[in-house]
Amino acid sequence: MLRLEKRASPSRAWGMATPLLAVVLTMIAGGIMFAILGKNPVEAIRTIFWDPLFNPQFAAYSRPQLLVKAGPLILIAVGLSLGFRAGIWNIGAEGQYIVGAITGAAVGLAFYPTEAWFIFPLMVISGAIGGLLWAMIPAVLRTAFRTNEILVSLLLVYVAQSLLSSMALGALRNPQGGGFPGSRNLSQYPAAANPELIAGTGMHWGVVAAFIAVIFAYILLQRHMLGFSIRLAGQAPRAARYAGVSPTRLVILCLGISGALAGLAGLFEVSGPAGQISIDFASGYGFTAIIVAFLGRLNPVGILLAGLLMALTYIGGELAQFMLGLPAAAIQAFQGMLLFFLLAVDLLSNYRIRLGGAK
Amino acid sequence: MEGLTKAYPGVVANSDVSFRIRPGEVHALLGENGAGKSTLVKMIYGLVKPDSGWMSLRGQDYAPAEPSVARSLGVAMVFQHFSLFDALSVAENVALGMEAPPKLRELAARIRKVSQDYGLPLDPDRMVGDLSAGERQRVEIIRCLLQDPKLLIMDEPTSVLTPQEVDILFQTLRQLAREGTAILYISHKLEEIRSLCDEATILRRGKVVATCTPREKTARELAELMVGTVLTPPERSAKPKGDVALEVTGLSVASPIPFGTALKNVAFTVRKGEVLGIAGVAGNGQDELLLALNGELRTSPSAVKIAGVPVGAAGPIQRRKAGMVSAPEERLGHAAAPDMSLVENALLSGSVRKGLTKSGFIDWAGARRFAEGIVQQFDVRTPGTDVAARSLSGGNLQKFVVGRELSQAPTVIVINQPTWGVDASAAASIRQAIIDRAADGAAVVVISQDLDELLEIADSFAALNEGRLTAPRPTQGLTMDQIGLMMGGAHGMEVAHAEA
Numbered sequence: 062m063l064r065l066e067k068r069a070s071p072s073r074a075w076g077m078a079t080p081l082l083a084v085v086l087t088m089i090a091g092g093i094m095f096a097i098l099g100k101n102p103v104e105a106i107r108t109i110f111w112d113p114l115f116n117p118q119f120a121a122y123s124r125p126q127l128l129v130k131a132g133p134l135i136l137i138a139v140g141l142s143l144g145f146r147a148g149i150w151n152i153g154a155e156g157q158y159i160v161g162a163i164t165g166a167a168v169g170l171a172f173y174p175t176e177a178w179f180i181f182p183l184m185v186i187s188g189a190i191g192g193l194l195w196a197m198i199p200a201v202l203r204t205a206f207r208t209n210e211i212l213v214s215l216l217l218v219y220v221a222q223s224l225l226s227s228m229a230l231g232a233l234r235n236p237q238g239g240g241f242p243g244s245r246n247l248s249q250y251p252a253a254a255n256p257e258l259i260a261g262t263g264m265h266w267g268v269v270a271a272f273i274a275v276i277f278a279y280i281l282l283q284r285h286m287l288g289f290s291i292r293l294a295g296q297a298p299r300a301a302r303y304a305g306v307s308p309t310r311l312v313i314l315c316l317g318i319s320g321a322l323a324g325l326a327g328l329f330e331v332s333g334p335a336g337q338i339s340i341d342f343a344s345g346y347g348f349t350a351i352i353v354a355f356l357g358r359l360n361p362v363g364i365l366l367a368g369l370l371m372a373l374t375y376i377g378g379e380l381a382q383f384m385l386g387l388p389a390a391a392i393q394a395f396q397g398m399l400l401f402f403l404l405a406v407d408l409l410s411n412y413r414i415r416l417g418g419a420k
Numbered sequence: 421m422e423g424l425t426k427a428y429p430g431v432v433a434n435s436d437v438s439f440r441i442r443p444g445e446v447h448a449l450l451g452e453n454g455a456g457k458s459t460l461v462k463m464i465y466g467l468v469k470p471d472s473g474w475m476s477l478r479g480q481d482y483a484p485a486e487p488s489v490a491r492s493l494g495v496a497m498v499f500q501h502f503s504l505f506d507a508l509s510v511a512e513n514v515a516l517g518m519e520a521p522p523k524l525r526e527l528a529a530r531i532r533k534v535s536q537d538y539g540l541p542l543d544p545d546r547m548v549g550d551l552s553a554g555e556r557q558r559v560e561i562i563r564c565l566l567q568d569p570k571l572l573i574m575d576e577p578t579s580v581l582t583p584q585e586v587d588i589l590f591q592t593l594r595q596l597a598r599e600g601t602a603i604l605y606i607s608h609k610l611e612e613i614r615s616l617c618d619e620a621t622i623l624r625r626g627k628v629v630a631t632c633t634p635r636e637k638t639a640r641e642l643a644e645l646m647v648g649t650v651l652t653p654p655e656r657s658a659k660p661k662g663d664v665a666l667e668v669t670g671l672s673v674a675s676p677i678p679f680g681t682a683l684k685n686v687a688f689t690v691r692k693g694e695v696l697g698i699a700g701v702a703g704n705g706q707d708e709l710l711l712a713l714n715g716e717l718r719t720s721p722s723a724v725k726i727a728g729v730p731v732g733a734a735g736p737i738q739r740r741k742a743g744m745v746s747a748p749e750e751r752l753g754h755a756a757a758p759d760m761s762l763v764e765n766a767l768l769s770g771s772v773r774k775g776l777t778k779s780g781f782i783d784w785a786g787a788r789r790f791a792e793g794i795v796q797q798f799d800v801r802t803p804g805t806d807v808a809a810r811s812l813s814g815g816n817l818q819k820f821v822v823g824r825e826l827s828q829a830p831t832v833i834v835i836n837q838p839t840w841g842v843d844a845s846a847a848a849s850i851r852q853a854i855i856d857r858a859a860d861g862a863a864v865v866v867i868s869q870d871l872d873e874l875l876e877i878a879d880s881f882a883a884l885n886e887g888r889l890t891a892p893r894p895t896q897g898l899t900m901d902q903i904g905l906m907m908g909g910a911h912g913m914e915v916a917h918a919e920a
Contacts, residue, residue, distance in 0.1 A: 286771065286780045293768065297757035302716050303748060304768045305736035 065412040075410040080356065080363065083403040084370070090402070091395045100385055108384055109377030109395070123376050125263030129334050130375055132268035133158070133326035135368035137350035139274045140322030142359040143281075144315035147291040148298065151316055153199065153214030154323040155347025156221035157192035161324020162331035163228050164191025166338050169253035170233060170245060180252040184328060185266075192324015193317050195221065200316035204309045210316065222343055229340045248336040255333035267329025271368075274322060278361040291315065323347060352400050358407075374399070434459050436473070437628050439621040441571070441602045446593060448613040448634060449606045450646055451623035452843045457606050460623070461573050464604070465497045466490040478570065488519065494570035498560045498577060506549035506679045513548055514563045534565050538592045549679045552908075553701045554585040561592070572596065573604045578612060579869060582701055583904035590616050608646070608844075609872075610639040622646055647844045661879070662692030665863035666713075666744075666832045667725040671732075673712050681705040683712060686889045688882060690832070690863040695855065696892055697878025698867045699907055705887040706867045707749065710836045713865065714746035715739040726832055740772040743831030747821050749840065749867075751814065755821045758810035762802065765809050766791035766824055773828040790827070798823030799849070815842040822850050826857055833857060836867040851877050871903060883907045 088110075092102030113123040137154045144151045151157075165188030172180050199213035233244040247253045258264045282288035294301040294311055302308070326346065335342055353371050357363030378392035434456045441447040451457045462468040464475065466484030475482045477493060484490040487497075504513050511528045515521035522530075528544035535542040540558045548556060557577060564572055574593070578586045593603055593616065607613055613620060614634045622630045622645050630645045637645075671686040683705050690696045700706055711717040713724060715736040723732040726742040734742075748754045756765045767776055767787040774790050776783045791805040798819045802812055809817060822838055838854060839847035855877055858864045867884075868874050874881060875895060882892040885908035893906075 284781050284784075286777050286782055289764070289767065289782060293757055293760070296759050297753050299750075299754045300757045300768060303714070303736060303746075303754055305715070305740070305772075307735065 064415050065408070066415050067412055068410075072410050072413075076358065079406045079409055080358065080367070080403060082406050082409075083399065086402040086406070087395070087399045090398050094391065094394065094398075095387070098387065098391060100387060105381055105385055105387065108381040109374060109392075112380055112384075113373060113376040119380060121261075123380065125257070125261060126376050127369065127372050128263035128268045129265070130372035131368040132265070132271045133330055133346045134350050134353045134371055135271040135365055136267060136274055136326040136329075137319075137323045137347055138353040138357065138364045138368060139271070139278045139361055140319030141350055142354045142357070142361070142364060143278065143291055144319050145295075145354055146282075146359050147294040147311055147315050149312055149315045150211045151196065151199070151214050151319045152211050152351065153196070153216075153218045153221075153347070154319060154350055155343060155345065156214070156218035157195045157320040157323035158327040158330075158347045159218075159221040159225050159343050160195040160327070161188040161192035161321075162327030162335075162342060163225065163233070163338060164188060164324070165328030166244060166247060166331045167228075167233060169247055169250065169332065172252065173245060173250060176252045178252075181255070181332070184253060184332060185325065188324045188328025189321040190324070192327065193321040195324070196316040196320020197313075200313050204312050210312070214316075218347070225338070225342060226340050229338050229342070233338050235337075243339040244337045246336045247332045253332055255329050257333075265329060265333045267326060267333060270325055270329065272365075275361045275365050282361065287314070323350075352396075356400065356403055371396075434463070434470075434623075435626045437623070437626070438473075439628065439631065441604060441619075443570070443600045443602050444597050445619060446597050446603045446605055446617045448617035448620035449604060449623065450608065450610075450613060450620050450642065452608060452646055455623040455646075456626040457623055458575070459626075461497065461575060461604065461606060464490070464571075465495060465573060491519075491567060494568070495573070496564035496567050496569035496571070497573040498557065498564055498575065500576040500579065502556050502560055504548045504556055504559060507547065509545050509547055510542060510551075510559050511544035513559060514544075514566065517563050518566075530566060531562055534562050538562075538565065538595060539588065540592055553703050554581050557581070557589075565596075569601060571602045571604065573606070575606045576608075577605075578607065578609060579702075582907040583871075583900050585701075586612070610634075610642045610646075613642070614639060643844070661694045662861060663727075664689045665692045665727055666690040666865065667728070668713070669723060669725075671712055671719060671723045673708065673717055673719050675705075675708045676711070676717060677707065680708060681887045683708050684887045686712075686887075688889060688892050690865060692831075692861045692863055693858050694880065695858050695864040695866060695878045697874030697881045697895065698865060698884055698889070699869070699871055699874055699881065699903065700867075700884035701907060702869055704884045704908075706836055706869075706884060708887070709884065709889075710746060710748055710834060710867060713834045714744065714748075737772055740769070740828075744834065745769070745773070745825040745828050745830040745832070746834040747825045747836065747838065749836040751817045751821050752810060756809040756817060759808050761808060762795070762800075762805040762812075762820065763788050763791045765820070766794060766805075770824060770828060773830070790824075794820055794823040794827055797827065798853070799846070815846055818842050819846055819850065822853070826853050830857065830862055833862050833864045834867075835865070837870075838866060838868065839870070839873060847873075871900075881906075 088106055092106055095102045095105040112119055113127065114120055137158065141151055141154055165184040168187040169180060169184045195217065196214070198217060199210040202208040202213050203210045229242045229244065235243060235245045248256070255266050258266070282292065290301065290306040290311065293304060294306055294308065331338060331342065349371060353364060353367045356371065357365070357367035374396055378395065381387045382389055382392060437460060449457050449460065459468060463470050466487045466489055482493065484493065511524050511531060514531060515524060515527055521527060531542065531544040540562060542555065542558050542562060548559065577589060581589060597603055605613070605617055617634050620632055620634045621628055624646065634642065667689045669687045672684055674682045681704055686709065688696060698709070708717065712719055715734055715738065719732040721730040721733040725731065726739065726744055729742060731739050731742055752758050757768065763784070767782065770790050771777050774786070776786050776790065788805060794800065795802060795805060800820045800823065801816050812820065818841060822835065825833065833854070835854070839850050842850060851873065854864055854866065866874065866878060878895050880892040881895045881898055883890050883903070883906035890906045
């Protein structure tokens, strides 16, 4: 009989190996699922993981998409991971992402059609502030009234989505758009645009910000007392109070940082790849980033890799849909398997499997 | 029982242990922490299966597969830690432990009868949350007595009792023994065993090292049998005490713990070089007092003063800056983070006074040196400083935690249960380290339930009782009776045995 035995100390080797193991297991299980659906599993897996990057026919289009999609995921996930480590569950990054996009875009549109160097930096700041303020709602409610930040932050996503529709139809609607919903296209307004920095790579300022956030978070967690406090509060809340960590301060900080980063991601998206505030601007990055954060084991470098992998399965999944005619649900199930296997094998870093049934 | 052996991965908990108990005998099982007492009784109670050896109960082969089998054969056990629900009444709690509980009213009547027969007054309708520790233990004992046991196992029953309550308990146990019940009494308190037990089996590192009649040995002889070496009591310094280093006045604060005890108008002062011992039965406000002193619980600024500076409203970090260190009772989860390494745990409370951060950035090399220093100086047995705190044994982690606090050149030291779960020689070295810091001029508050420990190291003595602290008195010249009264006597139960 198999049984689990708790390790004396968490295994570092398994901590590193489990994400890779999860990807391999997902490929096997996903392959079986694709075979049952009547598709060639090897071809399907290759279409998802290989073709977007190396197929001469599609790579020119899909390779830049990798960074475009991974950028916001990484940026949001890094912010979320700090809170998750401290046991502060910001589930509403999607809402902060939307509000950051709205406030950032609003600042840009207010200056239209002025051309000045300071407009884009100003938008960046206001995007971050927008996300931060939206995250402060659950933060303040939790610290002042002990509400549950999971519920409050999640429900505020729906408020943000309504706000987005109202903005696209009302205050921010393009006056020259002939009555169609949606704002002016910021990517065609040079002072407010977030263009591709190196042609053919998909690299834009949001991706740069994501890389900076990864480095910043890495240093914070490894070398700074604040990072230590965050880890401590998550692992042993009473020991954290004993060490003098203020729970209130931590809630405000963690929700503030994750909100600001989500707001930034929204701003870079609306001024770059999306281009405008529109009703369907929200694309679920804020929710997917939660998966990315856990896939990366709440570790900044892990999140960087997980963000790229997640982006790849999205792009490859779309490719597989129209190349092989796989149903969209199969692709979603495939992505779900990835999270499932990751959480399942995560057990191995804290437990070892033993054979034998003795007590 | 004969030749019982139980091995765990890495250690042999019991090796070839044999002893026998006659009906009506009070038999002591004596040994240090980790000597294998708990494993042994778990085998008897059916919680653990022996690897080899056999047991017999009243002439029959006895191999209980689980506790319910043991109970049905007449073996009952009172655990060191109670398994009671605070929010239920006494009768409901007793019913929960029974296989086929009778109606509550019937049960209550039986509880009343048993409690009267054995001089253990208890109202079956009271909420367990409102009971004192001694009364809770009574619930556990009555729960066992209702099964009419042939063998009663008591695991360290007196650690939560005042001296007067201990007397009542002993009268009950003697009465049970007279009626023919065999009692296996586990303890490391030697005087108790000498006064109560007929026979003693002494365990050391899982082996029986001696069997003796405790009344014929001195406490010192028993201790040396138990530990295996000659013990030297810590030396006290006779230096005159200095200025007041810690002053507590009118400290009243509600407990943050459910069913905790609020502190009521606690006041005391500790001078430089003085050790104040605070006794009290568990759950009388010890945890709350530690939290209020170390800053986890805030009060009005002037309620706590360090060297004359009010710090009552300051948090733990400011109080550490002011020179105070503290060690809470719960090592894993409160004093140390279980999943973090010893280096990280050294940083946990040492960052302030050891200067392990520069403008917020952590000096990991310094933290490692600090951790290694603690491990060396306090003889913490660990493969290294990178292992998680939870992998250390309780005693070793206690040495690490106490060592971490004492290594920070403190001016005020607050420790709750400094030697809880530590073996006798390590306990002696911890006590010596505390006394040494006091001799260097630190003011020390030791909160402990071990009266012998307090009498050994404290200069002055006070007791917590339901959140109130008695006025501190010099330790020298205090009698056990006076101490018992300071701890709250027997909670009005003295009359119980008047007619017995």
